[in-house]
Every structure is written in structure tokens, then in C-alpha cells.
Amino acid sequence: MFEILINYGPKLLDGAVMTLKLTFIAVTIALILSLPLAMLRRSPAALCRYPVRLYISFFRGTPLLAQLFLVYYGSGQFRPELTELGLWWFFRDPYYCALFAFTLNSTAYQIEILRGALQAVPPGEVEAGVAIGMPRPLLYRKIILPHTYRIAFPALGNEIILMLKGGAIASVITLLDLMGQTRRIFSQTFDISVYVWAALCYLLITTVFVLIWRRLERRLSRHLHVVVNRPSTPVRAAAQAPGRQTPEKKPTPSSTLTVQAKEATHVR
Numbered sequence: 001m002f003e004i005l006i007n008y009g010p011k012l013l014d015g016a017v018m019t020l021k022l023t024f025i026a027v028t029i030a031l032i033l034s035l036p037l038a039m040l041r042r043s044p045a046a047l048c049r050y051p052v053r054l055y056i057s058f059f060r061g062t063p064l065l066a067q068l069f070l071v072y073y074g075s076g077q078f079r080p081e082l083t084e085l086g087l088w089w090f091f092r093d094p095y096y097c098a099l100f101a102f103t104l105n106s107t108a109y110q111i112e113i114l115r116g117a118l119q120a121v122p123p124g125e126v127e128a129g130v131a132i133g134m135p136r137p138l139l140y141r142k143i144i145l146p147h148t149y150r151i152a153f154p155a156l157g158n159e160i161i162l163m164l165k166g167g168a169i170a171s172v173i174t175l176l177d178l179m180g181q182t183r184r185i186f187s188q189t190f191d192i193s194v195y196v197w198a199a200l201c202y203l204l205i206t207t208v209f210v211l212i213w214r215r216l217e218r219r220l221s222r223h224l225h226v227v228v229n230r231p232s233t234p235v236r237a238a239a240q241a242p243g244r245q246t247p248e249k250k251p252t253p254s255s256t257l258t259v260q261a262k263e264a265t266h267v268r
Contacts, residue, residue, distance in 0.1 A: 001193040001196070004185070004189060004191050004193055004194050004197070005197055008181075008185045008189075008194065011181045011184075011185060012178065012181055012182070012185075012194075012197060012198065012201060014176070014181065015176060015177050015178035015179070015180060015181030015182065016178045016201050016205065018175070018176060018177040018178070018180075019164070019167060019168075019177040019178040019179075019205075020164075020205070022095070022098060022099060022102065022167055022170065022175075022177060023102070023160070023163050023164045023167050024160075025099060026099055026102035026103045026106055026163065026167075027106055027159070027160050027163055029103045029107075030103050030106035030107040030110050031110060031156075033103075033107045034107050034110035034111045034113075034114055035114060035145075037052055037055075037107065037111045038110075038111045038112075038114035038115045038118060039118070040052050041053065041056070041111055041112075041115050042115060042118060042119070052111065055108060056108045056111055056112060058108075059104055059105050059107075059108035059109075060108050060109065060112070064101070064102075064105050064166050064169060065169050065172070067101045067104065067105055068097070068098060068101040068169060068170070068172070068173060069173075070101075071091070071097045071100055071101045072091075072094060072097040072098075072101075072173045075091035075092075075097070076091075094170075094173045094174050094175045095175060097173065098167075098170040098173065098175055102163060102167060102170075105163075106159060106163050109159050110156065110159060113152050113155045113156060113159065114148060114152055116151075116152070116155075117147075117148040117149070117151040117152035117155075118144070118148050120147075120148075120151050121143070121144055121147040121148060121151070122147070125143050125147070126139065126143060126144065129142070129143045149220075150220050150221060153216070153217050153220060154217060157209075157210070157213040157217070160209070160213075161206055161209065161210070164202075164205065164206065164209070165202060165206070168202075171183055178198055178201055178202070179198060182194055182195060182197075182198040
């Protein structure tokens with residue numbers, strides 16, 4: 001089992017680097033595209049809202065593998081047109097086809113994540129910003145977008161993990177990512193343990209990413225976990241101290257005279 005790791009470890013490492021590069025470039029481009037599309041998704045104008053909803057419904061409702069095949073094999077049906085447009089160099093490369101399909105898929109999911117986060121922003125804070133005369137760009141920059149990304153941060157992390165694992169299907173279009181290298185090594189050695197090492201590589205990458213993402217999430221929401229300890233007053237602290245009794249007040253001479261005068265008046 002360890003022999004295959006020693007002999008083919010560098011190839012698995014190259015495949016892991018390819019997987020990371022493909023995933024994070026696709027997710028980053030999707031992150032840039034998803035915010036304006038999420039705002040269009042919430043637009044009251046039907047002409048802006050319904051095309052985005054149709055796009056989201058298609059890419060969320062169809063398998064990622066089918067989308068990848070449509071981009072990679074389907075683009076070959078339009079080779080003359082793509083050549084005239086100067087785009088054939090992009091669609092003939094399996095890496096760019098996988099990057100394009102993963103970006104479209106991740107964008108659809110991130111649009112819905114950000115749409116829900118935009119709706120969850122407290123309206124009172126937005127009204128407060130409007131009340132003090134904030135212009136709309138400043139309102140988005142100071143109030144709406146910080147709240148939106150803080151709310152959406154855990155869901156965005158899940159989306160990246162799903163894209164990282166779902167990106168394994170890129171190997172079916174001859175792309176030598178981590179799973180592509182694994183399949184190639186298995187075809188040469190017929191050693192099933194190579195899939196075990198591939199699974200451990202995915203597990204290691206995911207674990208490291210989750211730890212980093214949780215640390216960033218805790219950093220962004222640190223103001224929600226601040227505990228303020230209010231010191232109690234000395235009298236209250238003394239009264240609440242275990243085993244300590246509050247000393248009784250001794251009557252002063254003036255209070256004694258007052259009581260005697262009241263009793264004398266009562267007798268008269």
C-alpha cells in the first residue's frame with residue numbers, strides 16, 4: 001500500500017494542485033459574478049428578475065456532469081462559428097471547459113446564497129443609514145454588504161467544499177486532476193489502494209480548508225461572542241458573599257430619643 005504512494009506520490013500531488021487551482025479559480029470568478037446577479041434576482045423589474053431565475057433553475061436543477069458534457073462536447077458542434085469568433089482555443093481545452101462549467105454552476109448556487117443573506121439584513125439598520133443621509137453606495141459598503149457576507153459566510157464555505165469534491169468529475173474529460181491521476185495510476189497498476197490515497201488527499205484538503213474557514217468565520221463574527229462582565233457594587237457583593245452576614249445597624253442616640261418622644265406622645 002505504501003509502495004504505490006512512494007512510486008506515484010508526485011503524480012497525486014500534481015493532481016491535487018490541479019484540483020485546487022481549478023476549484024478556487026472557479027469559485028472566485030463565481031463570487032465576483034454572484035453579487036450583481038443576486039441584486040438583479042431581487043429586482044422588482046420582471047425583465048431583470050426572470051432571466052436570472054431561469055439561469056439559476058437550469059444550473060441547480062441539472063447534474064454538473066451533464067453541464068460539463070454540454071460545454072466540452074457540445075461546443076464541438078459549433079466549431080466553425082467559434083473559430084470565426086476566435087473562441088475555439090478556449091473550448092477545445094478540457095481545462096478551460098471544466099473551469100467554465102464549474103464557474104457557471106457555482107455562480108447559480110452563490111446567487112441564491114447571497115439573495116437569502118441580502119434579505120436577512122436587519123431593515124432597522126438600513127433605515128438608520130437612510131435616516132442619517134447615507135447615499136446608496138455608502139449604504140451598501142458600510143451596512144448591507146458587511147452584513148450580507150457575514151450571514152452568507154458559512155454557506156459559502158459549504159459551497160466551496162461541494163465544488164472541491166464535485167470537481168472530481170473533471171477527470172471524465174481527460175483532465176488530469178487528482179481523480180484523473182488516480183484513474184491513470186490504477187489503469188497502470190490495478191492497485192485499488194491508490195483510491196484510498198486519493199480519498200485521504202481529499203479528506204486532508206477538506207479538513208485544512210474547514211479549519212481555516214472556521215477561523216475566518218470566528219474572526220468576522222467576533223463581536224457577537226463578546227461577554228461583558230459588569231462588576232457588582234461592594235454592598236451587593238458583600239450581601240451575596242457566602243458565609244457572610246450583613247452586620248446589624250446599631251441604634252444611634254438621636255434615633256433612640258425620637259422613639260422615646262413618639263412613645264410619650266402616644267401615652268398623652
